[in-house]
Amino acid sequence: MITLYSMPSSGNSYKVRLLLAQLDIPFEHIATEYAGGRELTKTDAFQKKNPTGKVPLVEFEDGRFLSESNAILLYFAEASAFVPTDNYARAKVYQWMFFEQNFHEGSVATRAANLTYPDRAHLRTPEILDPLLQSGNRALDVMETQLLQSPYLVGDHYTVADIALYAYTHSAEEKGGFDIAGRSGISAWLNRVKQQPGHVSLDWLPG
Amino acid sequence: MITLYSMPSSGNSYKVRLLLAQLDIPFEHIATEYAGGRELTKTDAFQKKNPTGKVPLVEFEDGRFLSESNAILLYFAEASAFVPTDNYARAKVYQWMFFEQNFHEGSVATRAANLTYPDRAHLRTPEILDPLLQSGNRALDVMETQLLQSPYLVGDHYTVADIALYAYTHSAEEKGGFDIAGRSGISAWLNRVKQQPGHVSLDWLPG
Known part of the structure; x- marks a missing residue:
């Protein structure tokens, strides 16, 4: 195992x-x-x-x-339905996953971390939080643009790109103070992801 | 085209x-x-x-x-020798590429950008540059650990992981003020990458 x-x-x-x-x-x-x-x-x-x-x-x-x-x-x-077999669709999955690690995490997740973890209390100044709000909003707008056009980030099917971006987006409002409810594309997508077979929440652990 | x-x-x-x-x-x-x-x-x-x-x-x-x-x-x-066909080796290529976008670029490349681009002159304070030096050194140490063990980041062959990390590492000393000469694993690897067939430098453009 x-x-x-x-x-x-x-x-x-x-x-x-x-x-x-x-x-x-x-x-x-x-x-x-x-x-x-x-x-x-x-x-x-x-x-x-x-x-x-x-x-x-x-x-x-x-x-x-x-x-x-x-x-x-x-x-x-790799061999599951969560990675497309078509070359271009697979590359778009990669695109969203690199976007997540390079743009989204450094803004959306970082702001949420600063606001929630006790050892980051010193990082709650406007000089730090305001630019993170701005860049996080830009990242969320990029997602919103796509999710108003397709049900999932890469077309009609749930992929690992959706898992990668769901992780920090689903709690971005509660933990990071981002406006998710006002972004209808993202809001509908969050519900679609939650309804996937076998979905588990952040606090699930095997046992 | x-x-x-x-x-x-x-x-x-x-x-x-x-x-x-x-x-x-x-x-x-x-x-x-x-x-x-x-x-x-x-x-x-x-x-x-x-x-x-x-x-x-x-x-x-x-x-x-x-x-x-x-x-x-x-x-x-995708179908070239630069992406391994073995699942695990391919995953290690992905690992280095996400490391590059999530850790290396945000430290090594960001410090170099602050020091070289005129519109970033205001980002040359010790409060900004010193943490970037520290996190960049950690990223370079992670590469060095691997490159003392294998000629390329993923085993014996040149892959897209090497291309991804060569891009900002080859100029990290000159532009970012990082110690590359003192890291023998990285230094030898930079030379290996430069000697690959068809290698072109940063200033090459088609024409």
Whole structure:
């Protein structure tokens, strides 16, 4: 069985738990949450497994590792319906996943993290929060433009691109103070994603 | 023929020019550089092509588009030797490419951009540059750890992961003030990448 190191409250970790649940892939879970478990990622033993010191991290039974949430999604979803077989559609899935890691996470998720994690209380100044609101709104507008045109980010079917972007978007209003209700494309898409077979919420853990 | 919108001085744009040159894929080039050309990306016409307003952007003859540098690399390299066929090796390529967009670019490339582009002169304060030096050094150390173990980022062969990380690493010392000479794994790898057949430098443009 694979082992997944993941942080229960983190969107990047949630992505992987959601996909594994939907693909019915069993995994052992090691939580690396704040207050205790997170210290694990600072140890030499963990940093040998993943030199970035980040989760999620997958450890395979043969001792190999895979990190970076979206790489993990693509690996496990490879032969499933969640990765299109058409070359161009697959490239569009990649496009949205790189957009997520390069633009969306650094704005939408970072603002939410600053507002919710106790050790980030010093990052709640207007100088820091206001630009994150602006860039996060731009990222959400890019999604909204697409989701007013197609039910999912890449056409008519749910893919790993939707999982990647659902993770931090579904809580962007509650945690990050972004206006999601006013974006009808995103709001309808969030409901579509939630209704996928096998969907689990952020707090689901195998057990 | 495809059209590539790219910024001559940008690493993200350079990645795509380098791959297309190595795969011998002809393209029409539209430069979106500072001082003139870059204004193009602010127009409504461009933002209809790519709602993020960013380059590189590929326009296909049939009017479809593809953005995000690493998604473009994966699309064009798909059936080439630059993307491994083994599932795990391919996932490791993805891992490095997401690491590049999520960790390396935001530190190594951002510090270099602040130090070189005139419109970023106000971002040259120690409060901004010092944390970027620290996080950039961590990103470079992650690469160094791997490159002391294998000639390329994913094993024995040159892949799109190497292209993705070469783009901003090759100029990180000159433009960003990072110590590359002192990292022997990265230094040797930079030379290996430069010696690949069909390699072109940042300032190469088709013509």
